[in-house]
Amino acid sequence: MDVDAFELERWFAEYEHDADVMLAESGVRSLPADRFDTDPGDLGYVIPTSGAPDVREAIAADYGRGAEEVVCTVGAQEANFLAFQSMLSPGDHAVVVTPTYESLHAVPDTICDVTRVPLNEPSWTLDVDAVADAVRPETELVVVNNPNNPTGRNHPEDAMRALYDVAADNDAYLLGDEVYRLLAEDPAPPVASMGEHGVSTASLSKAYGLAGLRFGWLAGPEDVVASAERWKDYTTISPSKFGHHVARQVFEGEAADLRAEALEHVRENHEITAEWARGHGLDWPDPVGCNVFLRVPDGFDDARAFCRTVVEDAGVVLAPGDCFSTGGESYDGYFRLGFGLPTDELREGLARVDGVL
Ligand SMILES: Cc1ncc(COP(=O)(O)O)c(C=O)c1O
Structure with missing residues (x-):
């Protein structure tokens, strides 16, 4: 039996490689391999x-x-x-x-x-x-x-x-x-x-x-x-x-220390992103983890139009909410922002989206 295309992966495949800032990664920033023995x-x-x-x-x-x-x-x-x-x-x-x-x-x-x-x-x-x-x-x-x-x-x-x-x-x-x-x-x-x-x-x-x-x-x-x-x-x-x-x-x-490090990083980025969202009048739902589903700002037809403008004009990848639409449910009034990336990249990405807004 055929399987539906994975809409989010297809969107990433279109833009992720050439964009400057990935503001749609769902996990916490990657650790360097040299933190571990890799042999x-x-x-x-x-x-x-x-x-x-x-x-x-x-x-x-x-x-x-x-x-x-x-x-x-x-x-x-x-x-x-x-x-x-x-x-x-x-x-x-x-x-x-x-x-x-x-x-x-x-x-x-x-x-x-x-x-x-x-x-x-x-x-x-x-x-x-x-x-x-x-x-x-x-x-x-x-x-x-x-x-x-x-x-x-x-x-x-x-x-x-x-x-x-x-x-x-x-x-x-x-x-x-x-x-x-x-x-x-x-x-x-x-x-x-x-x-x-x-x-x-x-x-x-x-x-x-x-x-x-x-x-x-x-x-x-x-x-x-x-x-x-x-x-x-x-x-x-x-x-x-x-x-x-x-x-x-x-x-x-290492698990407890690595988790504590990740939580501290997410806490800081959470604050930065919450302040940014509120500054644009976007409701902040206080998410757990480093994904947030925000309403598409006024002035854009839908999530895809907004996310396409942001990536093409500012080189920043967001995830359009319609990638999560399923059955009769539509989420094209939302976009997912991932704020787990390194803090300087987060600031850069948000500033670029500011420019678009
Ligand atoms: C809810 C959920 N489950 C599973 C996965 C896949 O994770 P993994 O990298 O462990 O395969 C993801 C990746 O984004 C996810 O968001």
Whole structure:
């Protein structure tokens, strides 16, 4: 079956290479490789291919689970792909909370019927009752991304537990894509720690600034992990040797310091960007992480017109909200701004957008 084009990736492909400032990257600024030992020894596959037991165990601890309930992947992108292949079959039904990262509904669309349940504008709150209404007897999976890309909304623990109960009461799984979770100052417990119906995916990409490692994981019940491993034999076999080698160093001791550094950086950039947005009369929704979904300023037809003007006249890439439009929902009145980049680049990018405005 065909898969929809990934609208955001297509937009980036058009502009990212030649632009001067990338103000639409969703994660925190990248760390230099020389912060780590980058010599993993021989360049064979990672063996065992699901990740070394000590690495899986370190990841599993965050979920109150054992090493056998974690599989290491090539980024969260692969973890989500494996999750969908493992938990969904033709004839099933999935409920996806939107707007969100496109793979979270585009991949399920290729397998079964999918119902989108939108967050409530303008503060993007989670409508647990609407998810419950959308659930059917054949619903196998409810999908949520928390904190949310593109809105930066962080759903609180009570809402997430209520969502878990909706899935569990229907004998379905709740999949939490939690790649931004550790960018919350006080993160909600991960979905995979909530019970046997909880599955979490995450990675080192966004919260640590290590996207190039392509290191992620899926954590959840053993049967889901076993099925994900079966699929992984046909996708990437093992994580990358470099990614796994650096991930081990993160989990063996650096994680807390790296996270603290990232949080401090995001705090500073958050303030700068909030002040900038307010200065232009744009509502600031106080996002968690380094993505914010702002209204398109007056004077532009829609998000695409605004973002095209900004990139063509000022060399700054923003993400048009229509990349997140799905089903009958339209987000072309918004644009996503990513403020995780180095602070001097952020200031430069915002100043250039000032020029356009
Ligand atoms: C919600 C979400 N999930 C997954 C991914 C993919 O992350 P990774 O680099 O770990 O594959 C992204 C990337 O932007 C994302 O925003």
